[in-house]
Amino acid sequence: MKEKTAEDIVLEIKDKSELMVDLAYSSVLYDNKIIAEEVYDLENAVDTLYRTLQKKSLEEVKNGKQSIENALTLLRIAHAGEQIADAAQEIADVELRDVELHPILKMSIRESDVVFTKVKVEPHSVLCGKTLGQLKLASETGMMVIAMRHINKWIYGPDKNTKITSEDILFAKGPEDGEKHLIELANGTSTEI
Amino acid sequence: MKKRKSIFGKLQRTPKWKKEEFTEIEYEPKTVKELLTEMKDISELIIDLAYSAILLDNIEIAEEVKYLEVRMDKLNYEIRMISMMAARTKDDAEKLAGILQIAEAAESISNAAGDIANLLTLKSKTGPILPKLLSKAEEKIFRIKVIDKSKACNQKIGDLKIESETGIRIIAIRRGECWIYNPQSDTTIQADDWLITRGTDDGYQEINKFLKGEVKILE
Numbered sequence: 001m002k003e004k005t006a007e008d009i010v011l012e013i014k015d016k017s018e019l020m021v022d023l024a025y026s027s028v029l030y031d032n033k034i035i036a037e038e039v040y041d042l043e044n045a046v047d048t049l050y051r052t053l054q055k056k057s058l059e060e061v062k063n064g065k066q067s068i069e070n071a072l073t074l075l076r077i078a079h080a081g082e083q084i085a086d087a088a089q090e091i092a093d094v095e096l097r098d099v100e101l102h103p104i105l106k107m108s109i110r111e112s113d114v115v116f117t118k119v120k121v122e123p124h125s126v127l128c129g130k131t132l133g134q135l136k137l138a139s140e141t142g143m144m145v146i147a148m149r150h151i152n153k154w155i156y157g158p159d160k161n162t163k164i165t166s167e168d169i170l171f172a173k174g175p176e177d178g179e180k181h182l183i184e185l186a187n188g189t190s191t192e193i
Numbered sequence: 194m195k196k197r198k199s200i201f202g203k204l205q206r207t208p209k210w211k212k213e214e215f216t217e218i219e220y221e222p223k224t225v226k227e228l229l230t231e232m233k234d235i236s237e238l239i240i241d242l243a244y245s246a247i248l249l250d251n252i253e254i255a256e257e258v259k260y261l262e263v264r265m266d267k268l269n270y271e272i273r274m275i276s277m278m279a280a281r282t283k284d285d286a287e288k289l290a291g292i293l294q295i296a297e298a299a300e301s302i303s304n305a306a307g308d309i310a311n312l313l314t315l316k317s318k319t320g321p322i323l324p325k326l327l328s329k330a331e332e333k334i335f336r337i338k339v340i341d342k343s344k345a346c347n348q349k350i351g352d353l354k355i356e357s358e359t360g361i362r363i364i365a366i367r368r369g370e371c372w373i374y375n376p377q378s379d380t381t382i383q384a385d386d387w388l389i390t391r392g393t394d395d396g397y398q399e400i401n402k403f404l405k406g407e408v409k410i411l412e
Contacts, residue, residue: 007326015331018240021302025233028295070322076312077247077323083305084240090298094291102288105295108229113375114237139396142357178357 006060009053010074013081016046019157020088022146026116026171027095029109035147035171038156039092046085053078116171117143117179119186123166126191133160140193141185142178147171225279228272229296235261235268236299238375241334241364243309245389248327248334250313254365254389257374258310265303272296334364334389335397341384342406351378358411359400361392 004012020042027036057074060066066074095101109116121127127135138144147156149169155162164170172182184190239261246254276293280286312323327334339345345353356362366373366380367387373380382388390400402408 007322007329010326011330014244014327021237021240024298073312073315073322074326076315077309080243080305080308083308084302087298087301087305090301091295094294097291099287099291102292104226104229105292108226109233111226111230112233112237113377114234136395138360138393139399140358140360142360142362144360174360175356175362177354181357 004052004056006053006057006066006071006074009049009056010078010081013046013049013053013078013085015157016042016049017081017084017088019146020046020085021091022116022173023156023171024088024091024095025109026118026146026173027092028101028105029116030118030171031095031101031106033096034154036092036095038147038154039088040096042156043085043089046082050078050082113175114173115176115179116173117182119170119172119183121164121166121168121170121186122188124188125166125186126188126193127164127185128166129163131161131163132158135164135193137172137182137193138174141174141181143172143174143182145170145172223271223275225272225275225292228268228275229292229299232265232268232272232296232299234375235265236302238364239265239303239306240309241362241391242374243306244327245334245364245391246310246313247323249336249389250321250324252313253372255310255313257365257372258306262303262307265300269296269300332391332393333397334391335361335401337388337390337397337401337404339382339384339386339388339404340406343384343404344406344409345382345404346384348382349378350376350380350382353382353411355400355411359392359396361390361396361400363388363390365389 020039023035023042024039026032027039054075057066057071061068061071094105132138132145145158145162147154148158148162148164148171149155150165151167170182170186172179174182181190185193239258242254242261243258245251246258273293273296276289280289350363363376364374365388366376366382367389368383368385388404390397392400399411403411
């Protein structure tokens with residue numbers, strides 16, 4: 001495998017930290033500790049990435065592959081990503097604590113512009129047996145799948161090669177009118193994507 | 194349809210963060226729920242805006258990020274005050290602590306976004322490394338101009354169902370000298386608007402054709 005460049009690592013931090021915010025809010029909305037724990041794991045992953053990046057960017061500067069200014073810019077943007085990841089962990093921490101969630105929390109998250117939704121894929125749904133890439137759910141329904149549960153296995157930030165099978169639970173985010181479409185597709189009442 | 198939020202979807206001029214910073218905090222009887230919903234919305238919008246500012250090398254969007262950051266400070270202060278007044282028992286306090294922690298986290302996110310937008314002023318001399326970098330991210334930021342022969346003109350965003358048909362989310366609209374941030378479903382699209390959007394390549398292809406008038410409907 002090709003060695004990751006500093007730029008690759010920055011992108012990974014960016015994508016991961018944004019996924020973490022989504023996961024953290026949905027863990028609170030669905031009172032789901034498993035998702036909250038994943039946010040913790042991702043936070044560790046981001047910390048490791050950030051440390052690797054620090055070393056990598058110094059190396060690249062030393063080898064003359066990157067200018068000092070560029071390396072600094074990369075480090076600064078990654079630092080912001082790391083802080084976003086920390087904040088997501090703080091949100092997940094509320095879910096993991098042994099205190100019952102205040103009902104207002106769920107209501108506030110539910111009422112915001114971007115909704116989170118959780119749907120179960122029924123056996124006769126058109127989604128079964130297709131990959132996210134084939135379905136183009138994000139561009140067809142506006143709903144982006146951020147996590148899914150497949151039997152007892154969880155997939156976080158699924159990509160275009162991830163296949164949906166019956167009984168999967170999808171966690172997705174998107175606009176209000178996209179939510180209905182996704183629910184209908186998953187429970188088989190609609191076959192039109 | 195959702196109630197329109199007062200600070201979003203308005204035609205406005207930047208900067209206004211300074212004005213916000215110097216106004217005294219007056220105690221307005223808002224609910225914890227309203228405050229937290231707004232904070233969550235801002236925490237998501239502000240990240241997109243910060244990256245857009247960098248990608249498009251646009252100082253005005255960076256100013257809006259700054260404004261939202263200041264606004265977030267105030268919301269966080271207000272939510273603390275209200276929560277304290279609401280707590281009567283230990284049980285109340287425990288549950289409200291969770292709300293304050295999430296509010297605090299939303300504020301940290303906006304601070305991080307502010308740091309991202311600040312990179313614009315510290316731009317490196319060697320050229321646009323960040324725009325190049327961000328154009329490789331999974332979900333990208335696109336800027337699209339609305340052509341007058343497009344069917345989108347004079348239509349409401351909610352009626353066009355742009356996001357649910359294409360997965361493209363409109364972060365901001367530039368109309369002449371003015372900006373509309375986080376347009377709501379009742380915001381109308383006009384000819385010559387520039388839309389700042391976020392989404393996948395597939396979705397971009399679709400909406401671009403629509404806004405250029407090459408296809409008549411989104412499906």
